Amino acid sequence: MFKRTILRPVGAALGAALLLSGCANQLPQRSEHEERVERKLLDHSLQIDVGEPRVLELPQRRVRVHEQKTFEVTAFAVTRRYDRYTPYQPWRELYEVPLGAVAVVAGIGANVLNVALLGSLPDSVTKDWISYGFAGLNPLLNVESNGRSQQNLAALDEQRQDARMEYSSLPWAERTVTVKAGENSHELLTDRNGVLRLNLLDGPFAEQDISRVGTLLLSIEDPQSSAKAEASLLVSHTLRGKLLEAHGLIYDDLEDDDVEQWVHRVKRLSELGLEEEASELEQSLIELTRNDPELQDSFLKALTRDAGRLVADPGND
Template sequence: MPTPRSIASVCVALTLAGCANQLPQRSEYETRAERTLVDHNLRMEIGEPVLQLPQRRIRIQDQKTFEVTDFEVTRRYDRYTPYQAWRELYEIPLGAVAVVAGVGANIINVFLLGTLPESVTRGWIDYGFAGLNPFMNVESNGRSQQNLASLEEQRRAARLEYSSLPWAERPVAVRTGSQHYELLTDRGGILHLNLLDEDIGQADRLHLSVEDPQDNVRADEVLLVNRDLQQKLQEAHELIFSDLESDDVRQWVHRVDRLEELGLEEEASELELSLIELTRHDPELQREFLDLLKLQTGRSAL
């Protein structure tokens, strides 16, 4: 004869087995791509290896190669309506009504030659029996919960992707003998090297290096400084950076003219613009400078 404990165990088992009303399984599909770095290098486009002029624009590129693999991912979820006992207070009477209605609908459907939809003839009966079951709630998409049942990944095609980005606003180390400098590229990855700006033209060679600290990839280049350029740089530095305001107009013209004679046309033009800006608030002095510049050198206002 069954004991009270065994009866209770059976009741608990039935409750646990019947409390969840299973819903149709749901699937999700998605695609994703994994990118793996396979090659990384930095490239400096230094141009001619010998500097003939004090200014040089050097382009630096950050080049990477990735292996890109596509995956298709399928996730399947088991869905169910969780059991809440208090809902049986209205589901049982509604279930009884639904069973009676479903039986009546099937009888009518016989006379209508099966024209009633299955949601009426079968759906009402299914709803009714689920409602009559005291250990199960009827299906409810609004209250449904889900658990991940399976996860499948299928690998598709793999391909290589290449990127070449400017080394934008990043440091460039410059070494000349025992001196070390750190310059920055612009937003386009261009290093504007000017031997006069840093007064680094006294050395006969420049060692340039860039390094990515994330993976220690680096690039090194060497620029030689032309011997004639080395001799010109000291004089050019004096012509450009000595105090302008202490000189008269003739000395200004001499500075511009001498830079042009040294073959430093870009520096001569920059000094000319600086002098025009310096005399912006003195139109008479500015006109005197421009007239004398044109008379002695043939240069017109830029």
């Protein structure tokens, strides 16, 4: 008697636990297919093209910088298989049990009718109704539901399909190039095309005595891959002799000079072979005299007469 008294509440508790926990209703497995591409960096190098000749005879030079990368590209076919199921929710049994009973009766009737119709009814009527009905009548199982189904990854399969080498060459765009001139180092930026415009009469070089520098050392480094490159440019003895004089012609105060001295500066830069610098100074002086038409006209006539330069009339611009 004592044992029966203990076993009854234990059995009731187990039954209640089974009722609450229930079982998941397994659904057909689902598969996903995709292609995955894996790119592995094999080599990364940087290159500095200082151009020709390697000896600077003019203060300006366009230096091209680019980076090259080599990748191993591998394509994979990926298949993921998922186990799908309908999670158990006890409260759904309140309507699934009576609907299940109806479905079983309807399914039995459909099978009887199907015999008379020589099997012309579809399986969705003769078989699915029966399956739905018995799942609904089972208090530990919910009927299948795609709308609230859940899934777990059951298997992952990757098949290697193809492997190839891929090469890229891109400009070192808007990146830093270190230029060492004598004891000074300058951080310069390339443009969007990876071109560094060196001008020994402009920028940071104008602030030091560049006439004493015989070699420019250019270096770049990518901190992410530790790739680096170096290149050098020699500054010719002739150019170094011109730089000191040219610096004074360009940067000495212009406003204290007269027209004759302005013309001398432009003419002398041209005589030194620095035609680009001569043209830039010429345009700067034309802009400086824009608000004094008489002075500007005098300067333009003197350029033509004394320096033999053909200058467009700024009034026609």
